[in-house]
Amino acid sequence: MQFSIQQNKLVDAVNDVMKAVSSRTTIPILTGIKISATHDGVTLTGSDSDISIESFIPAEEEGNQHVDIQRTGSIVLQAKFFSEIVKKLPKETVDIEVQDNFSTKIVSGSAEFNLIGLDPEEYPQLPQISDHHAFQMPIDLLKQMTRQTVFAVSTSETRPVLTGVNWRIEDRELICVATDSHRLAMRKAPIESGEISNITSVVIPGKSLNELNKILEDTNDLIDIVITDNQILFKTKYLLFFSRLLEGNYPDTSRLIPTDYKTEVIITAKDFLQAIDRASLLAKEGRNNVVKLTTFDNNSVQISTTLPEVGKVEEDVNCESLIGEELKISFSAKYMMDALKALDSTDIKISFTGAMRPFLIRPLDNDSILQLILPVRTY
Template identity: 60%
Template sequence: MKFIIQRDQLIASVQNVMKAISPRTVIPILTGIKVEAKSHGVTLTGSDSDVSIESYIPAEENEKVNVEQIEEGSIVLQAKYFPDIVRKLPEKTVEIESDSDLKVTIRSGKAEFTLNGQDAEEYPQLPKIQTDDSFELPIDLLKSLIKQTVFAVSTMETRPILTGVNINLKENVLKFIATDSHRLASREIPVTNTNIEFNNIVVPGKSLNELNKILVDAEETVEISVTNNQILFKTKHLNFLSRLLDGNYPETSRLIPEQSKTLIQVKTKELLSTIDRASLLAKEERNNVVRLTTQGTGLIEITSNSPEIGNVTEDITVQSIEGEELKISFSSKYMIEALKAIEYDEVSIAFTGAMRPFIIRPVNDDSILQLILPVRTY
């Protein structure tokens, strides 16, 4: 195998596939990056058997040559050393060559490295997903679906299914739901031009976080395909394959209250910064709890009290308050994360009493929903 490649292209691809490589894998060869050269371009692969990422560099694109003098072949390089070497090479192009003894020479300018490679035949074959059953989404829309839900997954392995995001596609509506049983985040969007349906697909939150980092905010679309235990996200130069979590996701619709007793409409940024300030005195020991109290005509009071430290009180003017008076305590961390995920200027918050879950939504948009369980404070 031999080729000469643009160094910046190689660095970008290496960084992408590194996101799937874990030093703790039980299969030794998976600590490496697989490099495969074909006449039309070079593909890099990284995998930890839960997530696999393939990054493709075409030989030529938009009249720009990325890879030249290609002699076909493949090799696995040690991920511990290869990325650092590539990053520190002196010139804009890199020549990579492997011989029959699996020795790999990396040249750039006057620098020359020799690395011991491994036989690519021993690298596990990635499962091929049949992409007949697929649908497309704009990349920026997929990224906002992930951003508005994934933060609410559970970090506790006691209920593994809750460490993932539940994805359903039914009657041309795609819905993402995440919950850690103290809060819930969901977002739905219409999906046209597809007739496929699936439900109870749960993608690990960790996979979606990595995918979100890798996807470039270009105007491109991403093609999504699902099989019984894998999901594939495919763009022009990237295949991102993740296993799905086993088990049934809990039925969450019954958590969402049908009616409310108190309804507040408020500017998102104002509420966010007030709760952020109140949380300064609500540090770890008491679950970061702050209290919200309605003050009659168009005012709410946000307070936090730590006996050892002190307390804080701040009033905010809200756009409107309807219904019963209310005192409610909740985790400031959950509230801050929920408000940050809603990218709208105003939110409406529907309360059903001091000990019932409450719902935060953007004003005039029901497709985004955040639910938080209150905290008992007595």
């Protein structure tokens, strides 16, 4: 294998596939990046068994030549060294040549590296997924839906299925739900195109979705999404992102969401978030970072924290509307701030069903997203 390639294109592709390479893998060859050259261009692959990423650099695109292929072939190079080398090469063009015994020469300007490669035949094959059952959605919508839900997945491995985001498709609508059993985030969006008849419910690891979000650029181009029994594939023009799915039945979260409310507050999200943030300055010294909310007749709520050994903070925040029973409720400041940041809304509605019942936070003008938080018992 021998080719010349533009350094910036190579660096971008290496950065993408490195998100799937783990140094802790039990399969030695997966600590490497597979590089394959055909007459169409160069493909880089990284994998840790759970996530596999394939990035393609076309030989030519819109009249610009990115790669000059002299000899086709493939090699696996140690990711740790190869990724550092390509970022620091001195010239805009990189020459890569595989010689005897997988020895690989990397030349740029007057810099020349020789890396000992590995046999590409030993690199695991990526899953072969038929895209008969692909559906499409805009990339920026996918990124937004992920950002608004993935933070609520569980970080505990005691219930592995909760470390992922549940995707359900009902009536051509994608419903994304994440919960760690103390809070829940849900986001819905219509699916505009694609074949989705055989898909009901899957659970995608939160880690996979976070890595995908880092790679995808903000654009309203469509991304193809293909789901099988144990894999999901996200496919753009030059990128394939595979993730395994989590096994197990995701809990039925619909019954957690209350439908009747005793107290409803409409409030400006920014003012509320800043008050929670200030109360958290003391609250986070406590065990659970807990703040208390108290409603008042004069259309205001008080956010407060008292720590016997530190002090206390109280702040009144005006509401646009406050109806229903008086309420005192305590909750995690972190959970509330996470939820408010995910909503992306100027005004929010908070619906309470009592001091020890879950409560809902929603944008005032958008019913496609909601956040649910369980209160904390403080007595």
